[in-house]
Amino acid sequence: xxxxxxxxxxxxxxxxxxxxxxxxxxxxxxxxxxxxxxxxxxxxxxxxxxxxxxxxxxxxxxxxxxxxxxxxxxxxxxxxxxxxxxxxxxxxxxxxxxxxxxxxxxxxxxxxxxxxxxxxxxxxxxxxxxxxxxxxxxxxxxxxxxxxxxxxxxxxxxxxxxxxxxxxxxxxxxxxxxxxxxxxxxxxxxxxxxxxxxxxxxxxxxxxxxxxxxxxxxxxxxxxxxxxxxxxxxxxxxxxxxxxxxxxxxxxxxxxxxxx
Amino acid sequence: xxxxxxxxxxxxxxxxxxxxxxxxxxxxxxxxxxxxxxxxxxxxxxxxxxxxxxxxxxxxxxxxxxxxxxxxxxxxxxxxxxxxxxxxxxxxxxxxxxxxxxxxxxxxxxxxxxxxxxxxxxxxxxxxxxxxxxxxxxxxxxxxxxxxxxxxxxxxxxxxxxxxxxxxxxxxxxxxxxxxxxxxxxxxxxxxxxxxxxxxxxxxxxxxxxxxxxxxxxxxxxxxxxxxxxxxxxxxxxxxxxxxxxxxxxxxxxxxxxxxxxxxxxxxxxxxxxxxxxxxxxxxxxxxxxxxxxxxxxxxxxxxxxxxxxxxxxxxxxxxxxxxxxxxxxxxxxxxxxxxxxxxxxxxxxxxxxxxxxxxxxxxxxxxxxxxxxxxxxxxxxxxxxxxxxxxxxxxxxxxxxxxxxxxxxxxxxxxxxxxxxxxxxxxxxxxxxxxxxxxxxxxxxxxxxxxxxxxxxxxxxxx
Ligand SMILES: Nc1ncnc2c1ncn2[C@@H]1O[C@H](COP(=O)(O)OP(=O)(O)O)[C@@H](O)[C@H]1O
Ligand SMILES: [Mg+2]
Numbered sequence: 001x002x003x004x005x006x007x008x009x010x011x012x013x014x015x016x017x018x019x020x021x022x023x024x025x026x027x028x029x030x031x032x033x034x035x036x037x038x039x040x041x042x043x044x045x046x047x048x049x050x051x052x053x054x055x056x057x058x059x060x061x062x063x064x065x066x067x068x069x070x071x072x073x074x075x076x077x078x079x080x081x082x083x084x085x086x087x088x089x090x091x092x093x094x095x096x097x098x099x100x101x102x103x104x105x106x107x108x109x110x111x112x113x114x115x116x117x118x119x120x121x122x123x124x125x126x127x128x129x130x131x132x133x134x135x136x137x138x139x140x141x142x143x144x145x146x147x148x149x150x151x152x153x154x155x156x157x158x159x160x161x162x163x164x165x166x167x168x169x170x171x172x173x174x175x176x177x178x179x180x181x182x183x184x185x186x187x188x189x190x191x192x193x194x195x196x197x198x199x200x201x202x203x204x205x206x207x208x209x210x211x212x213x214x215x216x217x218x219x220x221x222x223x224x225x226x227x228x229x230x231x232x233x234x235x236x237x238x239x240x241x242x243x244x245x246x247x248x249x250x251x252x253x254x255x256x257x258x259x260x
Numbered sequence: 261x262x263x264x265x266x267x268x269x270x271x272x273x274x275x276x277x278x279x280x281x282x283x284x285x286x287x288x289x290x291x292x293x294x295x296x297x298x299x300x301x302x303x304x305x306x307x308x309x310x311x312x313x314x315x316x317x318x319x320x321x322x323x324x325x326x327x328x329x330x331x332x333x334x335x336x337x338x339x340x341x342x343x344x345x346x347x348x349x350x351x352x353x354x355x356x357x358x359x360x361x362x363x364x365x366x367x368x369x370x371x372x373x374x375x376x377x378x379x380x381x382x383x384x385x386x387x388x389x390x391x392x393x394x395x396x397x398x399x400x401x402x403x404x405x406x407x408x409x410x411x412x413x414x415x416x417x418x419x420x421x422x423x424x425x426x427x428x429x430x431x432x433x434x435x436x437x438x439x440x441x442x443x444x445x446x447x448x449x450x451x452x453x454x455x456x457x458x459x460x461x462x463x464x465x466x467x468x469x470x471x472x473x474x475x476x477x478x479x480x481x482x483x484x485x486x487x488x489x490x491x492x493x494x495x496x497x498x499x500x501x502x503x504x505x506x507x508x509x510x511x512x513x514x515x516x517x518x519x520x521x522x523x524x525x526x527x528x529x530x531x532x533x534x535x536x537x538x539x540x541x542x543x544x545x546x547x548x549x550x551x552x553x554x555x556x557x558x559x560x561x562x563x564x565x566x567x568x569x570x571x572x573x574x575x576x577x578x579x580x581x582x583x584x585x586x587x588x589x590x591x592x593x594x595x596x597x598x599x600x601x602x603x604x605x606x607x608x609x610x611x612x613x614x615x616x617x618x619x620x621x622x623x624x625x626x627x628x629x630x631x632x633x634x635x636x637x638x639x640x641x642x643x644x645x646x647x648x649x650x651x652x653x654x655x656x657x658x659x660x661x662x663x664x665x666x667x668x669x670x671x672x673x674x675x676x677x678x679x680x681x682x683x684x685x686x687x688x689x690x691x692x693x694x695x696x697x698x699x700x701x702x703x704x705x706x707x708x709x710x711x712x713x714x715x716x717x718x719x720x721x722x723x724x
Contacts, residue, residue: 066623068619068622068623086472087475088468091625091627094622094623094624094625095625097623098623099620099623101616101619101620103614103616104616105614105616105617105619105620106620107617107620107621107635107639108639109638109639109642109718118624118626118634119624119625119626122626122630122634123624123625123626171624171625
């Protein structure tokens with residue numbers, strides 16, 4: 001608890017600049033209506049946790065934010081840039097949005113360092129030496145600089161996920177998306193990844209995390225969003241969300257994941 | 261109960277010594293045991309005894325057959341073979357007493373003087389003797405370049421590789437043909453103008469000046485422009501006359517033809533195959549359709565009929581007097597054919613890629629071509645190295661089919677050497693076929709070993 005208060009005093013301030021704005025977003029996979037009328041606004045510096053039952057569209061929602069999935073109606077703006085068919089907009093947004101996946105998705109044929117310097121060199125056209133220096137700095141931040149010359153296959157799951165976080169940070173993004181970053185990990189490795197994410201939050205990064213780690217949500221989130229069947233059913237500050245859920249579906253969900 | 265239990269427990273206070281492994285685990289004996297005897301040394305039940313005896317029998321049979329075959333081959337090739345013909349009696353050097361020669365009756369082995377006499381023909385075909393240095397020089401350049409690229413400890417491998425793919429073909433063409441290309445200045449300058457304007461259109465449309473539809477195709481337009489202009493520049497280069505005597509492809513033959521066809525096929529089929537595979541998996545319906553039709557067409561016809569079509573049908577469509585080189589026609593046929601096969605091998609590799617790799621690359625903001633080049637293809641191609649090399653080896657051996665349209669490849673040259681009556685003997689044919697087979701085997705086995713070496717190297721550096 002004290003940790004949280006300290007953090008809030010230092011960096012974790014939410015600005016009033018809008019980072020993400022989704023308005024009446026709908027998406028279908030074929031005839032399956034996966035996102036239904038999503039309205040969501042996230043300010044700069046805000047940390048959002050999205051939870052909900054499997055198949056409720058959480059991944060689809062955050063994948064729409066960097067156009068890994070295409071929405072069919074409504075509007076999504078990231079940093080004021082509209083996500084539409086204009087490739088230039090998509091490129092611009094992807095430069096500023098880092099993403100961490102459930103299964104890490106590191107590039108197995110490249111070393112850890114090469115994984116981290118790839119986007120800076122090829123997308124941001126950064127000189128190699130500078131990119132490597134940046135990469136080493138972020139690898140230091142996730143506490144695995146000594147693994148830089150290994151291949152992903154030689155690292156543990158927790159280490160791989162921290163590399164994935166460092167890799168995303170090397171692009172110096174304005175927004176970080178996490179899609180269940182700890183659910184493919186063995187229990188003893190979850191903490192090291194969550195610690196990294198907490199530190200990131202304390203540095204003021206804008207984050208949208210799909211996760212069922214409720215301790216993490218309580219510690220860093222400004223807002224917890226509950227999704228079910230493609231809709232945002234409820235959103236609230238973490239204390240209120242956990243202590244006083246409004247809808248029955250939220251109550252059921254919480255009782256299931258906190259119950260044991 | 262607990263009391264008694266505790267008394268029985270022995271707690272070690274000193275670390276146990278590591279013991280040497282039993283002889284069955286290491287060394288020569290271990291290897292023999294694991295690979296040979298363990299399968300036939302179990303007599304613990306009737307069924308297992310039966311199986312073990314059967315295995316022992318098969319092993320003995322296998323060794324007996326293998327041994328006799330190897331002994332026969334060594335005897336045929338080396339021990340009993342005739343190696344020289346000092347008196348110049350040609351065919352009689354390989355005749356037995358009953359046949360009128362000096363060798364003992366029942367002699368049956370290789371007749372190497374025949375090969376030595378035909379070596380020039382089998383390797384170069386009717387290529388003029390005074391110009392053979394050009395072929396040799398081409399071969400030496402090629403060999404040095406190839407080794408340079410393949411041996412991983414040498415410096416500048418990438419640069420050498422690029423030179424081998426760009427400069428070397430031009431040099432090889434010049435040396436082998438004598439640079440006899442002709443050029444029509446008017447048409448080539450207009451082609452250059454067209455390609456320059458294509459490049460410009462590509463540039464402009466990439467910036468979005470020419471509307472959103474053209475923007476999508478900007479890269480393709482630009483690529484076409486560059487391809488066209490490099491082709492024209494190449495043609496201009498090739499038309500330079502260095503004073504070498506022209507040697508038409510009609511005078512090429514033997515191993516030279518085999519290597520020209522095989523290497524061209526191999527070098528072209530991989531990149532074209534990759535493009536076709538990417539096209540077949542692309543989101544653009546037109547590209548997908550074109551690539552699918554292309555691949556299915558060329559895979560659906562036998563190479564022989566492709567070569568026939570190339571040699572018989574194409575000239576029918578060309579205007580009178582336009583003569584399209586027979587070798588070039590065969591080359592194009594082989595290239596398209598092998599590219600289609602390669603495309604399917606590569607597509608297999610692409611199919612096996614984890615979707616997360618595409619997504620991670622995309623989320624980073626890499627463009628399509630960047631993510632293919634840096635992320636997807638390096639992994640996909642590594643996975644299908646056995647398939648790729650399989651296709652290469654198949655292609656190498658399929659080059660023998662060009663003899664059907666009258667090109668004298670290695671096998672064809674060997675066959676026509678048999679027709680020489682001055683060397684006729686019962687072992688003439690078998691000797692030359694053996695020789696040709698050994699050459700083919702050497703090349704194919706080399707490719708196979710190199711691919712295994714590559715696989716081991718790549719899997720070691722990414723060990724899990
Ligand atoms: N590419 C796709 N094609 C068709 N259906 C999909 C696709 N991706 C996800 N879905 C479906 O959409 C629904 C929501 O998926 P997802 O966003 O992954 O859920 P969550 O992350 O909340 O578990 C699921 O029912 C899933 O089966
Ligand atoms: Mg999900």
